[in-house]
Amino acid sequence: MTNRTFVVTGANNGLGFATARALTDRGEHVILAVRDERKGRAAQAALTGGTTEVRRVDLSDLDDVRAFADGIEKVDVLINNAGVMAPPRTLSKQGYELQLAVNHLAHFALTGLLLDRLAAGADPRVVTVSSELHKKGRLDFDDLQGERRYRATAAYDNSKLANAVFGLELHRRLTAAGSPIRSVLAHPGYAVTGLQAGVQPGLYRTLLTRIGNPLIAVSAERGARPIVHAATAPQVQGGQFIGPGGLGEMRGAPDVVRPAPVATDAGTGRLLWNVSEELTGVRFPLPQPV
Structure with missing residues (x-):
């Protein structure tokens, strides 16, 4: 199927590009x-196939997310890809911890704001990009913003767990509503992307850039394969998690992989959903699963 419209967040570099x-x-x-x-214009100039548009959106500002969504007339597939990784504790415009705000809340809001146009699309899908690191995450609803205790790398893992919990809870709600939209999760494995440039200097960044990347990581092009598969392959089903099928899910051909058990917990999904609606002010026209 061609000539569908895909919205890809963070599309100017790395996995998004x-x-x-x-x-x-x-x-x-x-x-x-x-x-x-x-x-974005420079990235657009490097793309020679299909057709493209560049639209600006600052995912750290929910008002900007709303304005961006208002300008989208047609979308068949939304790929929630953009993110920030392990910066010092920083707040978004609305005062939320930056990794939670950009990686999860902005994409939660964008999905809800575009849901009506997605429902009218051809083979509509929402692909939310998580990470194998989601398995290390923990959602502490008493300190979701890291106000009492903040570790940059742990906050990143937590935001990637939030992505996984959201994608699966969205699947449950779309199914309950009889919606044609498929909610699919994807992760790239261990890929070299521009995301690591935002990691604060220290041992973790050194391990990534000087040891892990040269020895283990795959290119962004190979890392994008599970994302593209989740967005386009006809056999992909809602609620699936697509990642590399090789050892440790670090590399390999796209395959169905298992999320962390906590990501599949319906109670956690409901709780994160309710908190996300409260923090973003975006309400989805979807019933809560029984």
Whole structure:
């Protein structure tokens, strides 16, 4: 199927750009959702297939997310990809911890705001990009913002767990509503992307960039394969998690992988959903599963 419209957040570099390239090579129309419009134009110039648009959105500002969503007339597939990784504790415009705000809350809000247009789309899907590191995450609803205790790497893992919990709870609610939209999770394995540039200097960043990346990591193009598969493969089902099928899910061909048990817990899904609606002010027109 070609000529569908894909919205890809964080599409100017890393996994987002590799995903956009793979989609445009298939002849699809891709909306590059980027924070820096200049970088978005440069990425657009490097894409030679399909058709593209550049639209600016700052995912650290929920007002900007709303304005972006208001400008989208048509979308068949939303790929919630953009993120920040392990910065010092920083707050979004609305005062939320930055990794939770960008990686989860902005994409929760964007999905809800675009749900009506997705429902009218061709083979509509929401692909939420998580990480194998979600298995190390923990959602402490008494300290979700890391106000009492903040560790940058742990907060990243927690935000990736929130992505997984959201994607599966969205699947349950779409199913209960009889919606045609498929909610699918994906993760790239261990891929080299621009995301690591935001990690604060220290041992963790050194291990990533000087040891892990050269010895283990795959390219962004290979890391994007599970994301593209989740977004386009006809056999993919709602509620599935697509990742690399190789050893440790670090590399390999796209395959169905298992999320952490906590990510599948319906009670956790309901609780995160309710908190996310409260923090974003976005309400989905979907019933809560019985």
